[in-house]
Amino acid sequence: MISADGNVFDTAVIGAGVMGCSTAFHLAQGGMKVAIIDRGLLCREASGVNAGTLTLHMTRASLVPYAIEAWKMWMSAEQWLGAGVLATHAPGLTLAFTEQECTMLEERAAARREFGAKIDILTAAQAFKKEPGLNSKLLKAACCDIDGFATAYLTGRAFRYGLCRQSVEIFEKSPVVAIDRRNGLFEIVTQNAGKLLARRVVLAGGVWIEPMLAWFGVHIPIKTLVNQLIVTERIRPVMRTVMSIANGLLSLKQFGNGTVLIGGGWQGIGNRENNETEAIPENLIGNLRLARFVIPDLSEARIARIWLGLEAETADAMPIIGDVPGVDRAYVVGSAHSGYTSGPFMGKIIAQHILGLQPSMPLFNPARLL
Amino acid sequence: MITTDHKADVLVLGAGPAGINAAVTAANLGLSVVLIDQNPAAGGQVYRPMPFQFTHTQELSDAEAIGAVQREKLKKSAVFTYFEHTVWNVTRDLRVDAVGPDGPRHWVCRALIVATGTTERVVPFPGWELPGVIGLAAATILLKSQKMLPGKTTLVAGCGPLLTAVAASIVEGGGHVAAVVDAASKQAWARGMPELISRPDLLWQGIKWIAKIKRAGTPILSASAIERIEPSKKNRLSVTVRPVDSQRRLITSARSQTIVVDAVVVGNGLVPSTDITRALRAEHEYVNALGGWIAKNDQLVRSSVDGLYLAGDACGISGAAAALWHGELAGLTVGYDLGKLDVQAYRALVEPVRKEFYKARKFGRAMGRLMAMPPQQVESVSAEAIVCRCEDVTRREIEAAIDEGAREVNQLKAWTRCGMGPCQGRTCGDIVASILALKTGSREAAGYFTGRGPLRPVSLEQITGTYEYSDIPIPKAAPL
Numbered sequence A: 001m002i003s004a005d006g007n008v009f010d011t012a013v014i015g016a017g018v019m020g021c022s023t024a025f026h027l028a029q030g031g032m033k034v035a036i037i038d039r040g041l042l043c044r045e046a047s048g049v050n051a052g053t054l055t056l057h058m059t060r061a062s063l064v065p066y067a068i069e070a071w072k073m074w075m076s077a078e079q080w081l082g083a084g085v086l087a088t089h090a091p092g093l094t095l096a097f098t099e100q101e102c103t104m105l106e107e108r109a110a111a112r113r114e115f116g117a118k119i120d121i122l123t124a125a126q127a128f129k130k131e132p133g134l135n136s137k138l139l140k141a142a143c144c145d146i147d148g149f150a151t152a153y154l155t156g157r158a159f160r161y162g163l164c165r166q167s168v169e170i171f172e173k174s175p176v177v178a179i180d181r182r183n184g185l186f187e188i189v190t191q192n193a194g195k196l197l198a199r200r201v202v203l204a205g206g207v208w209i210e211p212m213l214a215w216f217g218v219h220i221p222i223k224t225l226v227n228q229l230i231v232t233e234r235i236r237p238v239m240r241t242v243m244s245i246a247n248g249l250l251s252l253k254q255f256g257n258g259t260v261l262i263g264g265g266w267q268g269i270g271n272r273e274n275n276e277t278e279a280i281p282e283n284l285i286g287n288l289r290l291a292r293f294v295i296p297d298l299s300e301a302r303i304a305r306i307w308l309g310l311e312a313e314t315a316d317a318m319p320i321i322g323d324v325p326g327v328d329r330a331y332v333v334g335s336a337h338s339g340y341t342s343g344p345f346m347g348k349i350i351a352q353h354i355l356g357l358q359p360s361m362p363l364f365n366p367a368r369l370l
Numbered sequence B: 001m002i003t004t005d006h007k008a009d010v011l012v013l014g015a016g017p018a019g020i021n022a023a024v025t026a027a028n029l030g031l032s033v034v035l036i037d038q039n040p041a042a043g044g045q046v047y048r049p050m051p052f053q054f055t056h057t058q059e060l061s062d063a064e065a066i067g068a069v070q071r072e073k074l075k076k077s078a079v080f081t082y083f084e085h086t087v088w089n090v091t092r093d094l095r096v097d098a099v100g101p102d103g104p105r106h107w108v109c110r111a112l113i114v115a116t117g118t119t120e121r122v123v124p125f126p127g128w129e130l131p132g133v134i135g136l137a138a139a140t141i142l143l144k145s146q147k148m149l150p151g152k153t154t155l156v157a158g159c160g161p162l163l164t165a166v167a168a169s170i171v172e173g174g175g176h177v178a179a180v181v182d183a184a185s186k187q188a189w190a191r192g193m194p195e196l197i198s199r200p201d202l203l204w205q206g207i208k209w210i211a212k213i214k215r216a217g218t219p220i221l222s223a224s225a226i227e228r229i230e231p232s233k234k235n236r237l238s239v240t241v242r243p244v245d246s247q248r249r250l251i252t253s254a255r256s257q258t259i260v261v262d263a264v265v266v267g268n269g270l271v272p273s274t275d276i277t278r279a280l281r282a283e284h285e286y287v288n289a290l291g292g293w294i295a296k297n298d299q300l301v302r303s304s305v306d307g308l309y310l311a312g313d314a315c316g317i318s319g320a321a322a323a324l325w326h327g328e329l330a331g332l333t334v335g336y337d338l339g340k341l342d343v344q345a346y347r348a349l350v351e352p353v354r355k356e357f358y359k360a361r362k363f364g365r366a367m368g369r370l371m372a373m374p375p376q377q378v379e380s381v382s383a384e385a386i387v388c389r390c391e392d393v394t395r396r397e398i399e400a401a402i403d404e405g406a407r408e409v410n411q412l413k414a415w416t417r418c419g420m421g422p423c424q425g426r427t428c429g430d431i432v433a434s435i436l437a438l439k440t441g442s443r444e445a446a447g448y449f450t451g452r453g454p455l456r457p458v459s460l461e462q463i464t465g466t467y468e469y470s471d472i473p474i475p476k477a478a479p480l
Helices: A018-029 A061-075 A099-114 A124-130 A152-165 A206-214 A281-294 A296-300 A339-354 B017-028 B062-076 B136-145 B161-172 B186-196 B200-215 B275-279 B320-337 B343-371 B375-380 B395-404 B409-416 B429-440 B460-464
Strands: A009-014 A034-037 A092-096 A119-123 A140-144 A169-171 A176-182 A185-190 A195-203 A222-232 A242-245 A251-254 A260-263 A303-314 A320-323 A330-334 B005-013 B033-036 B080-082 B086-090 B095-100 B103-114 B118-120 B133-135 B153-158 B176-182 B220-222 B224-231 B237-243 B257-261 B263-267 B270-272 B284-287 B292-295 B308-310 B386-388
Touching (some): A009 A185, A018 A034, A018 A330, A018 A339, A061 A099, A061 A339, A092 A099, A099 A119, A099 A140, A119 A124, A124 A140, A152 A169, A152 B409, A195 A206, A195 A339, A206 A222, A206 A303, A206 A330, A222 A281, A260 A281, A281 A296, A281 B460, A296 B460, B005 B017, B017 B062, B017 B103, B103 B320, B103 B460, B136 B153, B136 B161, B153 B237, B153 B257, B161 B200, B176 B257, B186 B200, B200 B220, B237 B263, B308 B320, B320 B343, B395 B409, B395 B429
Parallel strands (some): A034 A169, A092 A242, A195 A330, B005 B033, B103 B308, B153 B263, B176 B220
Antiparallel strands (some): A092 A140, A222 A260, A222 A303, A242 A251, A251 A260, B095 B103, B118 B270, B237 B257, B284 B292
16 A cells, blocks of 8 residues: 555654654644554553643753743644643642752752753742642742643544645554665565555654664664552642652642643653553552652542553653664654653654754764664 | 561452452462451452441341351461462562551562452443442442441342342432333343253342342332433432343434433442553453453463463452352362472362362353453443543543543553543453444454553552651662
């Protein structure tokens, strides 16, 4: 199979998470004929199951400028994508309960300020004004106005709408089994959608970028983090900011529907090979204790659901966005820390690069990790 | 540490007929066994006892008598029981976490037997969420345990043998049953007769129930179902009933009737509980006649996951009588797998039990078939009917998501929040998947909600217990 009208695709994006979908969307907007291929459904892995935090506190310091741009894109998705993810603007607080955490908080805030994040240090009294539900044992807080959250599970529905509007052809439940180069084209063999021909390919498979790069004989190790997430049933309003602790191991927010999401990267068991995950009870209890300590009113909340998602991390914990080393017209986008926050913008800049435009911000050359 | 680490050879979840027999059989073979149940006493749904503060003034019914024998047997055994304990998490290395009156607790075991029975299915209609409308299973709890009537005048609707059991209990308790509305036709009952005759005692009991209902002057409306319920004056409910076809779809051209009552009891059969087996990623298969998705098993109670066993109706609707034997089968198989029986001894013990189980399940499975939901039945669920009660998701919203391209139940869940509430889709999962299957062509293609913890909603306070900040093992910092 080629494309519906018998032509070759200008670009085939493999991997339909936020990065892949945004890349496909912007390429199509730039006039290309685009296919997006996924072995599962749109945004049903990390992009659909993450905590939805849109924060600068947890973004790596040097990625702050990217995250600020992406934050604006999430907040205005209804305009540029045509459908949104209930992105909500709320101040973000990072909290310190020990002297050691106070030091860490100051250091981390300073590092991010250098890259343009407007983070202020608040006394406990100032923090209680922003967030009255906080534990009175609080010593200090860092506050950033550019923060908030999205409802991650709506990501697939929103991008499907946007991609359809841009006439991107979507091939779901179509695992790629082989890629060959023939007559200057990529021949992408899929399990359920036959063969697709494309002039360019973009690898956007999140934690699966490592095995994808191996299709081309390129070896870049990518670590898989197995993050646990917990959500409560709907409860009365008990918080109005997005919270974390100094070392980053908590993310806490209450959605408009009253549910409270508790995350922060406490690890479970799992691997990308068979994509099976399982929570570690002690880590669930630890994460819950931390959340309840921060907002004591959470005691009464009942847990409604626990799940896990895989997050990618490269050797230097920075993204890989650029040309696949040594392979003409093959590109890669992904593996960004806090990738959901910055995802839409990362897709946009790789699309600009592929379209021959100057990317709004520098890419992250994968060759550095060879 | 706030949790206490207990080790056991065998952990049994659910103290119904299958769970008790599995636990006692395994304990009698010399294994250390822990039996956990959310209820204050053993018995499960069918053999549920009255609260211990209550005393019987009448002769025990058959079910009450069997329940009493079961509880006595358990009491005399070496099984460690933990009642009023809610299991919220299980792992593949067979760790079970629960919360109880004394706080959080966990165990690790070598064999985990899931004997968690079934969940009731209700095919939604507008008004099924109104106060005064309860499930057949809920009604049996009221009647059996609390000796309480659902209302002065009650309408009993749905399908299967539970209808007559509940209606007869209401009559017996001095209540008035306005009508019994059975989606099963007289012909469907007649088709089940050859199997039903295999248990003349149970069949006779059923006939006595029907006679009791008829003597009370209650009409039995066969091949009919509730179309909608609306609030009526003085907190009463106005129920519209209409005939259904062989697929249990409402025949809109047929004449409806309206019945005004205080309470409605409704149930459309039972769905095997798969929350634990789904959470542990066991393989499942869809068998409509057995109630829906069930964990695949080797007929000797072993699931596809090492150390995970199934007993009773959790592996397909077969009835309480069969569950008693199936529990024993589970206890023996676990005893053999854990080295307490050699192969000859196991075979000698297991064969007669298996025979009895097959005999007993004939009746139960015939009942199960009467309760099974024809795939087309959900065509009659109206657009404004709430399908997911936790999240108030209507049929119309589900159809909109399907029209936008949702083709798998977990995708549907993400797009609409159906199944995201505290029941985790136990109530709506079967219905949502059936609605989607009308589009995808099969229940297999529609899939099932991925099993997720917690198995039951538990509060942060219950799980976390008492602790200080310094007790929290906070992992090392994320990269700067």
